[in-house]
Amino acid sequence: MIKNYSLNLLQTYRRLTLVLQKIYPLVLIDAYLRLIQCNFLLPNGFLNTISHLGRPNDWWVQNFNHAVQLYEILILFFMGYLLTEYFNKHSQFLLGFCTILILALVCFNSGRDPHNGILAPPLFVIVLISWIVARLFSKLPGKVLPIITSLVSGSLLNQINLNTLFMKLPGISTSSHHFNWWVILPLTVIRNGASWLGMIDPFMAAKQAINSPAATANLATALSQKTLNHVPHPLNSHTIYSSYAFLGGIGCTLGLLIALYLLHQDRLVLENLIPSTFGFNAPLLFALPLYANPILLIPYLLSPLASMLIGGLFIQLHWAQPAVYQIFSGTPSFLINFLGTNGNWGSLIATVLAIGASTIIYYPFIKYEVSHENQNVD
Structure with a gap:
């Protein structure tokens, strides 16, 4: 039993590795977009300051920031879709759609921060959702029940995501004068x-x-x-x-x-x-x-x-x-x-x-x- 569990864990890790490497080019593009965002589209950006380009247009800055954020969300959706396929070799489009539906609900910010309408889920949550959908949702009969289950699951996970239980794992406190x-x-x-x-x-x-x-x-x-x-x-x-x-x-x-x-x-x-x-x-x-x-x-x-x-x-x-x-x-x-x-x-x-x-x-x-x-x- 332990041997089978270890084998399944190894297979899961190998599939995760393949997916991470497959979306690597998309993440690389995102890194360059983030670099442009921090260096050229902020008034105190490093490259913007040393090149004396001046203050960037606020309209361009706002729309560029939203575009980068949306791009990152789409990368994570694509990752979830690929993982669902890798975890269930016989998966149909329906299972991938269920994963994307759950992730979309998890990401949705229901109004706590009006300036941030999207909350990107961490990779651990994406892997967990993809694995559950691939292994369990495939056993649900019909097409309507998996979609309803996805809506319910996504709504529940959204509340967890809003409460930052996954998003803000231990940070380093800056409120103390004393360093230990x-x-x-x-x-x-x-x-x-x-x-x-x-x-x-x-x-x-x-x-x-x-x-x-x-x-x-x-x-x-x-x-x-x-x-x-x-x-x-x-x-x-x-x-x-x-x-x-x-x-x-x-x-x-x-x-x-x-x-x-x-x-x-x-x-x-x-x-x-x-x-x-x-x-x-x-x-x-x-x-x-x-x-x-x-x-x-x-x-x-x-x-x-x-x-x-x-x-x-x-x-x-x-x-x-x-x-x-x-x-x-x-x-x-x-x-x-x-x-x-x-x-x-x-x-x-x-x-x-x-x-x-x-x-x-x-x-x-x-x-x-x-x-x-x-x-x-x-």
């Missing part, structure tokens, strides 16, 4: 583990914002004293977690990208170099794939921890200054600390070392993954 390594490190592991399971929106970009009391106090001190040497809270969630745990996106995947380059995965590196540099690593997570991949779980959890510890050590020993200043939207992740400290070279060195540590952590696991994939191809 014994809290921040486990929470980082939990959050990255939730991302690995597909419980966090894959298109969600890491945003740098100074909104915690400690970060705000640091900024006020830096502006009044014209120095970063005497800020009251050098270690806080912004200077450690936001600044060092997202080098290349969630999971510190700039190191992963370098490891792929060292292993001569040139095409994958070339396709993901620009979006990953700016922190949009969803295509890379789909292409490998990293989601639910047991081989890549350990480096995905350890890499941000190593990066945060290196940054914290440099700040604690006064080899680097803490990032205090607000940076431009869409700033390349390896420049976050350098620009956030107004050009402190110690912060840039700490960032380079953190990326190097991530590369060392990822390398043996990626090497095994690449060699294992080549054996399967042969």
Whole structure:
């Protein structure tokens, strides 16, 4: 019985892998659209500012944002449809339609936030819905009953989605002045583990914002004293977690990208170099794939921890200054600390070392993954 369960789980994972890789080109296009959105269609966009393009037209910005959001929803619908087919080789169009119907109801925002009419479901929910539809709905008689069941199921899941039980898995609190390594490190592991399971929106970009009391106090001190040497809270969630745990996106995947380059995965590196540099690593997570991949779980959890510890050590020993200043939207992740400290070279060195540590952590696991994939191809 255990052997059959393990075999079914392995088959499910392989089918998920095939679907993730199949929709990878669509996700790659989305990453470039997100890059344009953050860099050119925001007044404080990084590339918009350095190229002096001026303030973008509000009409274009609003419609572009809606178009990107709709595009991402359609990608997820397509993923659910493909998964339903993969989970049930004898599935008919009706089952795929039921999956899309449920997902459409799950995504619908019934008015809590009038500015956001769509709530994208996480990958875990899409996989779960597709599996249930493929395995259970196929046993329902007729065509009307599966559709009615889909309407009821989608409405119930919509309420769960609105209550953010799936959408906001553990975040890092920014409300405290005091920084505790014994809290921040486990929470980082939990959050990255939730991302690995597909419980966090894959298109969600890491945003740098100074909104915690400690970060705000640091900024006020830096502006009044014209120095970063005497800020009251050098270690806080912004200077450690936001600044060092997202080098290349969630999971510190700039190191992963370098490891792929060292292993001569040139095409994958070339396709993901620009979006990953700016922190949009969803295509890379789909292409490998990293989601639910047991081989890549350990480096995905350890890499941000190593990066945060290196940054914290440099700040604690006064080899680097803490990032205090607000940076431009869409700033390349390896420049976050350098620009956030107004050009402190110690912060840039700490960032380079953190990326190097991530590369060392990822390398043996990626090497095994690449060699294992080549054996399967042969």
